[in-house]
Amino acid sequence: MLTLLWALVGGAVVGLLGKLLAPGDPDDVPVWLTVLCGVAGVYLGDWLYTRVWDAYTPGLDWWRHAWQIAVAAALVVAVANLTARRRAH
Numbered sequence: 001m002l003t004l005l006w007a008l009v010g011g012a013v014v015g016l017l018g019k020l021l022a023p024g025d026p027d028d029v030p031v032w033l034t035v036l037c038g039v040a041g042v043y044l045g046d047w048l049y050t051r052v053w054d055a056y057t058p059g060l061d062w063w064r065h066a067w068q069i070a071v072a073a074a075l076v077v078a079v080a081n082l083t084a085r086r087r088a089h
Helices: 002-021 031-052 062-088
Strands: none
Touching: 002 031, 002 062, 031 062
C-alpha cells in the first residue's frame, strides 16, 4: 500500500513538472490525467534510463529523475493532443 502511495505522490510531482516543461498548451489536460501521465512517466522513464545506463548511482540520481520528467512531459503533450482532437470533432 505504501508503494502505491509513493507512486501517486511521485507521479503527481513528476506529472506536474512534466506539464510545466511541456511545449504548447497542455493546460486542457485534467489534473487526474496529469498524475496518471506522471506515474507512467516515472515507470517508463526509469525503464528507459536503466536500458541506456546500467550503473548504480549512490544518493539522489538526478539523471534518472530528468528522464522520468522528460517522459512525463512527452506523455502530457501526447494526451493534450489526443484530447484536443477529440474535442475538435
